[in-house]
Amino acid sequence: MDWILPLLLSLSCAAGVPLSRAASGQRNRLLLISFDGFRWDYDRDVETPHLDQLGREGVRAKYISPPMLTMTSPSHFTTISGRWVEDHEVVHNMMYNAKTNLKLPHQKTLTRSEWWDNGVLPLWITAQNQGLKTGSFYFPGGAVNYGGQAVNRVVVEDPRPANETEWKQNIDTVLSWFSEEDFHLVTLYFGEPDRVGHQKGPDHPDRKTMIRLIDRTIGYLRESIARLHLSDSLNVILTSDHGMTTVKKRPEVEExxxxxxxxxxxxxxxxxxxxxxxxxxxxxxxxxxxxxxxxxxxxxxxxxxxxxxxxxxxxxxxxxxxxxxxxxxxxxxxxxxxxxxxNKGDHGFHNSEMDMKTIFWAVGPDFKKNFLSEPFDSIHIYPLMCKVLQIDPAPHNGSLSVTEKLLLLHGGCQRYRVSVALLLTLLCSLALI
Structure with a gap:
């Protein structure tokens, strides 16, 4: 029976999953993180050792293009649903009614189901309907009902500016959902560097300070994942909703x-x-x-x-x-x-402008290492997440062919994961005979 162990290792590698996970039929988990307003080049003029390490240990896109509109709520809901804005109908940060002249600011829309629930199912609900456990921490669209269904665990965004200690606490909370409660999908949102970009402008030194803080936060996240023994089972995607540009003001231009x-x-x-x-x-x-x-x-x-x-x-x-x-x-x-x-900085401009482009990093057991991707549209993140979670996607406008090359598993390999797991189990049984 000396041939069995090499064969098991070979089959496990072919399946692209660790041997123990392939044999047990377990699926890897996913943490989706959004840093609001993180322009694609914000790490170019600041030392970011942890983000650099993330790129070496995982994949990174040169940049990604948000949808029209380059605004927080529309863009986030495109990411989590894989649908264009004209389909999911979250067309503004504000909730409004043109017939009644109702206008509600962004924060008040976060718990209003009638603004978000327009017949398109976000990933949380699609995953729950296939037996997965999901959570949303501050993520836009996570705190409402969709056809009467709510996300399993929700923390609504606190609009007050957070400090580094609170960010670490939020990470601790989210990772405990994975390590202690066996969640499969969690989305985590940070309101920076959008706030500092608006208040000070993208070229201000305070924006650079914020990017350093974000980098330390990513370092803390990676350390915590390792400490909780989640490195072999948890994939992390790091992205954003839009970029930021300097607002032209008088006397330089006529407003x-x-x-x-x-x-x-x-x-x-x-x-x-x-x-x-x-x-x-x-x-x-x-x-x-x-x-x-x-x-x-x-x-x-x-x-x-x-x-x-x-x-x-x-x-x-x-x-x-x-x-x-x-x-x-x-x-x-x-x-x-x-x-x-x-505001000294803003967004909402044409998504073809480079200042509106944003970021994509991913790391974990299902992603390649040290891989730089060509740019792609953010709408293609959705089918990638479904692939990682091994669930059937809801109708969407993205294409897995655009992002599948980021995965260790692409082409036909993923389709055989369950079959390989069953075969491994059988061979393990034979080894005991």
Whole structure:
């Protein structure tokens, strides 16, 4: 029977999983982490030893492209659902109703199911329906119900700025869900470096300080994973929702005040136009062309009729978006009526702009080592996560062919994991005869 052990090792390697896990039929787990507003190049001008090590021990993309819109809620829900914004309909950070003029800020939307639950199932619910245990810590969209179903474990985002100690405590909590309660999927969200990017601008020294803090946090995460003996079973994906750019202000540029080009009161019944680089308008009946023509004369922006969106936007089918959408040129904030705008950095601009690109790292037992991927769209993260979790995805717009090359298991190998596990069990039994 001397041939059995080499054969077992060979089959385990072919399956791409540790021998003990292949034989037992266990599946690896996944921790998805988002650092809000982490631009693709933020680690280029700061020493980040832990992120560098993450890249050597796992995979990294040169950058990834968020969906249109390059905003927190729409982008996060595309990542967790694999659907374009026009399909999942979370079209803004604010919850709004153009008919009633309701406008709710981002924080208040986080527990409003009617804003998020539009018939698209996020990964938490799809995984739970296939027997997995899931949790969400601060992650946008995690604290509501989908068709009456809630995520197994939820902690709603605390809007107050957190310190390094609290970040470590959050990591301890999330990892305990894996180590003590056998969770399969957990999503973890951090509100930085978005806050500092808005308040100080992406080029400010405080942004660099924040990236150093994030790097130390990743170091603490990796140390904790090893201490809890999760290294062989837990995959970690680290990503973000959008980038950040410096807002152009007077006296360098003339601020975009759209009320100078059209009478908002007379021509519009609803608008959100003081929110970074993206704005929406509902013209009064019969005034759509007048609004379009007036805004077309304004500098440093592009105005679109919703039904004439470029196909690459993947927004035209949205029932929730108003008829007129405005996208400012990079760095020009959309201001409607001389509203005081204090942000020194912002997003919401065209997702083709490099300042809107963001990050992707991944490490764990299912990922290659020291692998640099070409850029890809964030929508393709969803089928990758389903592959790692070994679940059947819900309908989605991503493609596994884009991200499968990041895995140790790709092509046909993964399909035989269960069969190999059964064969290993049989051979182990024979070895005892």
């Amino acid at each position: 975009l005040v759209l009320n100078k080009y059209l009478n908002l009161v007379k021509l519009n019944s609803f608008e959100i136009l003081d929110y970074g680089g993206f704005g929406i308008l509902t013209p009064r009946p019969g005034k759509e062309q007048d609004v379009f023509d007036a805004l077309s004369k304004a500098p440093n922006l592009t105005v679109y009729k919703k039904n004439e969106f470029p196909e690459s936007f993947h927004l035209a089918k949205s029932k929730r978006l108003p008829p007129i959408v405005v996208v400012a040129d990079l760095g020009f904030n959309l201001n409607s009526r001389f509203i005081v705008y204090v």
